[in-house]
Amino acid sequence: MSIHKVKIITRLRPRINGEIDDDSVQVVHASDNTSSSSSSTANTSFISVPNPRDPTQIFKFPFSSCYGQDSNQTEIYTNDVEPLLDVVYSGVTVTIFAYGVTSSGKTFTMQGTRAEPGVIPQVVQGIFRKKNTIRNLECSLSVSYMEIYKDEVYDLFVTRENAPKLPVRENDSGMVFVANLSKVDINSVEEFEHLYNAATKHRSVGATNLNRASSRSHAILTIEAKMIDPVANTTLTGKINLVDLAGSENNKLTGNDPARMAESAAINKSLSVLGQVVHALNTGATRIPYRNSKLTRLLQDALGGSSVGLLICNIAPGIKFRQDTLNTLNFAVRTKNVENRPVVNERDNRPAPRPHFAALPTQLTALKPATSLVQAHATSNVGAPTSGPSRGRQSLVPVSRQRRQSSIGGGINQAFLFPGAGGTRLPAIVDEHANESDKSGQALSEKDIDERISKAVEAAVEAEVTRRLAERERQMQEERAKTARLKSRSPSKPTTIPTAALTPLMKRHKDLDHELMTRLQELERKYERGAKETQLADVLSPVSKKKTGRAYVALARAHSEKGDLQVALDLYRKAETYVPDNIKLKERIIEIEWAVKNNQDYVPSPKPARKSKRKAKKNTNGENGENEHPMDVDERKPSASKSSLFDVIPEFGLEMTNMDSPNCSKRSLAELDDLHARTPVKRQKRTVASVSVDIRDKSAVL
Numbered sequence: 001m002s003i004h005k006v007k008i009i010t011r012l013r014p015r016i017n018g019e020i021d022d023d024s025v026q027v028v029h030a031s032d033n034t035s036s037s038s039s040s041t042a043n044t045s046f047i048s049v050p051n052p053r054d055p056t057q058i059f060k061f062p063f064s065s066c067y068g069q070d071s072n073q074t075e076i077y078t079n080d081v082e083p084l085l086d087v088v089y090s091g092v093t094v095t096i097f098a099y100g101v102t103s104s105g106k107t108f109t110m111q112g113t114r115a116e117p118g119v120i121p122q123v124v125q126g127i128f129r130k131k132n133t134i135r136n137l138e139c140s141l142s143v144s145y146m147e148i149y150k151d152e153v154y155d156l157f158v159t160r161e162n163a164p165k166l167p168v169r170e171n172d173s174g175m176v177f178v179a180n181l182s183k184v185d186i187n188s189v190e191e192f193e194h195l196y197n198a199a200t201k202h203r204s205v206g207a208t209n210l211n212r213a214s215s216r217s218h219a220i221l222t223i224e225a226k227m228i229d230p231v232a233n234t235t236l237t238g239k240i241n242l243v244d245l246a247g248s249e250n251n252k253l254t255g256n257d258p259a260r261m262a263e264s265a266a267i268n269k270s271l272s273v274l275g276q277v278v279h280a281l282n283t284g285a286t287r288i289p290y291r292n293s294k295l296t297r298l299l300q301d302a303l304g305g306s307s308v309g310l311l312i313c314n315i316a317p318g319i320k321f322r323q324d325t326l327n328t329l330n331f332a333v334r335t336k337n338v339e340n341r342p343v344v345n346e347r348d349n350r351p352a353p354r355p356h357f358a359a360l361p362t363q364l365t366a367l368k369p370a371t372s373l374v375q376a377h378a379t380s381n382v383g384a385p386t387s388g389p390s391r392g393r394q395s396l397v398p399v400s401r402q403r404r405q406s407s408i409g410g411g412i413n414q415a416f417l418f419p420g421a422g423g424t425r426l427p428a429i430v431d432e433h434a435n436e437s438d439k440s441g442q443a444l445s446e447k448d449i450d451e452r453i454s455k456a457v458e459a460a461v462e463a464e465v466t467r468r469l470a471e472r473e474r475q476m477q478e479e480r481a482k483t484a485r486l487k488s489r490s491p492s493k494p495t496t497i498p499t500a501a502l503t504p505l506m507k508r509h510k511d512l513d514h515e516l517m518t519r520l521q522e523l524e525r526k527y528e529r530g531a532k533e534t535q536l537a538d539v540l541s542p543v544s545k546k547k548t549g550r551a552y553v554a555l556a557r558a559h560s561e562k563g564d565l566q567v568a569l570d571l572y573r574k575a576e577t578y579v580p581d582n583i584k585l586k587e588r589i590i591e592i593e594w595a596v597k598n599n600q601d602y603v604p605s606p607k608p609a610r611k612s613k614r615k616a617k618k619n620t621n622g623e624n625g626e627n628e629h630p631m632d633v634d635e636r637k638p639s640a641s642k643s644s645l646f647d648v649i650p651e652f653g654l655e656m657t658n659m660d661s662p663n664c665s666k667r668s669l670a671e672l673d674d675l676h677a678r679t680p681v682k683r684q685k686r687t688v689a690s691v692s693v694d695i696r697d698k699s700a701v702l
């Protein structure tokens with residue numbers, strides 16, 4: 001089965017509502033190396049963003065399509081979306097999703113306006129146009145539309161007052177689907193428009209400081225093309241999922257009230273899980289945390305599954321959004337490496353041969369790799385088998401069925417159906433909303449048992465790690481108190497402790513570090529023996545993960561201070577598995593990797609001075625506001641020093657695709673010598689690094 005990577009495109013929106021656009025984020029054509037705000041689809045284009053910590057360094061993020069501020073809806077559709085319609089008509093599932101911070105232009109790109117129709121209306125027109133060209137097949141189109149609001153799924157074709165929360169289920173072929181979601185046949189663009197406009201009014205939208213009509217939910221519109229071949233007696237089903245994600249939010253900027261904050265927390269959490277899924281896929285983790293949010297469960301097929309994926313990353317201009325822009329682009333860079341295995345969804349309509357002994361589930365669904373077709377379009381895609389055997393329980397909640405084809409009784413009419421990436425075969429449908437009575441009388445499935453074991457192990461491991469870390473903290477406090485006592489007993493020498501007193505303390509500290517590391521390793525081994533498929537980092541609670549990550553960082557720092565860089569690097573990487581989103585940790589790893597690879601000393605970035613709480617509180621705007629993101633790892637000190645690796649954790653970590661500095665790189669050697677003569681030693685090493693390292697080729701660093 002061929003592998004296809006998710007295609008990434010980026011779009012920088014123009015300035016709106018008197019925003020200050022300081023040109024800090026730019027679309028650049030690498031061919032002539034001149035910055036431009038015009039759109040470009042040249043392979044060599046990239047987005048350039050200055051490093052917030054050192055504006056002379058420029059991060060470059062190359063993508064196959066970068067659209068600038070004056071790009072228009074038609075060119076995005078023509079260049080990157082329209083070619084995917086042939087993929088849909090070949091029986092493959094295509095998923096297009098718009099990703100970006102709040103107010104970056106996702107809804108504008110996906111939906112657009114009457115004057116400037118976005119991806120959705122253009123896709124619908126295109127899909128009807130293509131339908132009219134199909135001969136020899138009976139082709140029909142249908143649509144479903146849902147939103148994920150505060151991690152609950154709602155049918156947007158049902159008025160909100162009547163809309164029940166819809167369960168996400170998985171059938172025995174490992175396909176994830178939304179039970180009881182309406183699926184409506186559409187026969188013309190006008191019919192679609194009528195439905196869509198009414199449904200869009202049901203979508204949860206609210207005003208924030210950044211966007212008067214901010215989407216408070218993730219919206220997923222699915223158009224399904226069913227093609228019956230009466231001669232061959234087969235049905236080909238292609239789908240296109242058009243996903244307008246809610247934007248990640250920095251509540252310092254949005255000025256959200258408590259109700260909006262709750263929505264924002266749900267949005268940020270689901271997007272954070274999305275980041276974790278991408279990270280897990282990239283690192284080849286044995287367990288991908290799809291189940292940690294409804295969004296990732298439903299996008300499972302587009303990320304590491306059998307769907308062709310197109311990610312549109314929307315970014316906003318200016319310094320105000322710089323950190324968010326970096327987070328979005330970093331997410332995009334990571335997603336580039338996500339691999340899908342597209343399949344053609346074709347079903348044989350002939351009656352199945354009578355089974356000899358045991359009954360076969362239903363008609364078999366043929367899943368063919370979509371190799372040639374998808375290659376022709378140079379993107380990846382997945383055909384989600386829509387018609388696998390399903391035994392979905394009927395909903396207990398009444399759903400209006402006027403003009404709708406409900407999934408109830410329709411066999412397998414799930415409007416959003418994804419096969420599990422790993423092809424998990426479960427003996428029974430997993431219903432997240434199933435209450436105990438649903439399960440009474442049923443034996444526990446293997447999955448139920450696994451989940452229970454996981455929970456028990458998690459609780460035990462968490463308690464053990466917390467206890468050991470607390471023990472270590474207590475010992476260190478004792479040592480600090482001892483040191484303070486020693487100091488107070490020798491007032492004549494307040495700043496120095498006699499070597500004889502210091503040596504055992506240092507030794508004790510070293511022993512503690514060693515002990516902690518051994519314990520952590522022991523715990524991991526113990527846990528991994530018990531749950532081969534799962535890593536400790538996957539099951540710890542967020543707080544325990546932070547603590548464990550912090551413990552590894554402390555050890556790593558101790559080793560890097562001793563100059564033991566390789567060990568420090570291994571420990572930092574270990575820490576990263578616990579806190580994959582920590583931006584500073586990533587930067588640290590990249591810096592040390594570079595130092596190890598080039599056999600250089602490692603000089604850490606200077607630590608910014610600590611700020612008093614009051615001072616930090618005052619600076620809630622601009623840079624500080626950006627850093628005080630709700631996703632900060634260290635919740636105990638939200639506005640304290642930025643010196644710890646754990647102080648800043650934007651939603652997704654920054655991956656430095658490029659950090660060359662145009663200013664520096666243009667300097668002559670003589671100028672550099674001069675610069676060195678004027679620069680303190682520590683700073684010199686950093687300057688040399690920024691001049692000589694061109695990380696355009698990431699392998700040079702990693």
Ligand SMILES: Nc1ncnc2c1ncn2[C@@H]1O[C@H](COP(=O)(O)OP(=O)(O)OP(=O)(O)O)[C@@H](O)[C@H]1O
Nearest residue numbers: 013016102103104105106107108211214215246247
């Ligand atoms: N390319 C563009 N050209 C003109 N205006 C744009 C463009 N992109 C976005 N806008 C405008 O910017 C504002 C915010 O855009 P939009 O609502 O699409 O953001 P969003 O990313 O969907 O935000 P949220 O996540 O809060 O829903 C809107 O007023 C929209 O019309």
